[in-house]
Amino acid sequence: MGKRIIKYIKKILYCLVQVIYSGDESCVICSGYSEESEALCTVCRKKLRRSEESFYIGSSEEEYVARSVFYYSSIVKELIIRLKYKNDFICGEILAKYMLESVKNNYLEFDLISYVPMTKRALKNRGYNQSEFLAKYLSQFLSIPVTCNLIKTEDTKDQIGLSGDQRWDNMKKCFEIKGSEFIKNKNILLVDDVITTGATAFHCAHMLKENGANNIFILTIAKSNV
Ligand SMILES: [Zn+2]
Incomplete structure (x- = not known):
């Protein structure tokens, strides 16, 4: 039971990290990959x-x-x-x-x-x-x-x-x-x-x-x- 809870918490933490991580790397307009955590990706900036x-x-x-x-x-x-x-x-x-x-x-x-x-x-x-x-x-x-x-x-x-x-x-x-x-x-x-x-x-x-x-x-x- 305890293991399941830990696994569950780990999963939530992993998801949170993913959200934070992807938020940093994605373009605010098209959600595409944006290098160096720029708010706009290269395509949108062009x-x-x-x-x-x-x-x-x-x-x-x-x-x-x-x-x-x-x-x-x-x-x-x-x-x-x-x-x-x-x-x-x-x-x-x-x-x-x-x-x-x-x-x-x-x-x-x-x-x-x-x-x-x-x-x-x-x-x-x-x-x-x-x-x-x-x-x-x-x-x-x-x-x-x-x-x-x-x-x-x-x-x-x-x-x-x-x-x-x-x-x-x-x-x-x-x-x-x-x-x-x-x-x-x-x-x-x-x-x-x-x-x-x-x-x-x-x-x-x-x-x-x-x-x-x-x-x-x-x-x-x-x-x-x-
Ligand atoms: Zn973009």
């Missing part, structure tokens, strides 16, 4: 489409420099969806690491990190803000503080059926600033997950600038053309 060039959003009267680490496709899309809608912070960490790498490789310099906010209602529904998660990860590894003074006051109305200009205008008045003294003359990195038309990031950057920030640089994980 599918990441890098976006190398920085770009401008806005018009010549008021524009901001932006950079995305990737294009919004395939693996990146999957990682972002998991972070955004499935509480998957392991995927969040993978993305945040790539963001950190981009900050370092492009020698981006700034005094503060900010992020695109969500309305109170949206935050309550999701339980967290994925852009805040990314900003806080960067803050931790760069030892640069995060400022939470951008506020989203209204949920953006349904954008479907609106023209580009209408979409852009739809975003106006959605954002406010509290505690503007913290951003005076500061260079700010504004973080978001995906940039599409650029309207959201532009209006956030505009609020920071209007309230005394010096320079705003926008960094997103992905750039989508849809």
Whole structure:
């Protein structure tokens, strides 16, 4: 009887070790073998489409420099969806690491990190803000503080059926600033997950600038053309 129990315990331990072991060696996307305990396997990493060039959003009267680490496709899309809608912070960490790498490789310099906010209602529904998660990860590894003074006051109305200009205008008045003294003359990195038309990031950057920030640089994980 005693032997059977020991055998049983040994079996459980073996299974646990297998779970831990396989967790370390398998890709979070395809569960395929991943060497050196990388979160993504070689095949999935090859599918990441890098976006190398920085770009401008806005018009010549008021524009901001932006950079995305990737294009919004395939693996990146999957990682972002998991972070955004499935509480998957392991995927969040993978993305945040790539963001950190981009900050370092492009020698981006700034005094503060900010992020695109969500309305109170949206935050309550999701339980967290994925852009805040990314900003806080960067803050931790760069030892640069995060400022939470951008506020989203209204949920953006349904954008479907609106023209580009209408979409852009739809975003106006959605954002406010509290505690503007913290951003005076500061260079700010504004973080978001995906940039599409650029309207959201532009209006956030505009609020920071209007309230005394010096320079705003926008960094997103992905750039989508849809
Ligand atoms: Zn994979």
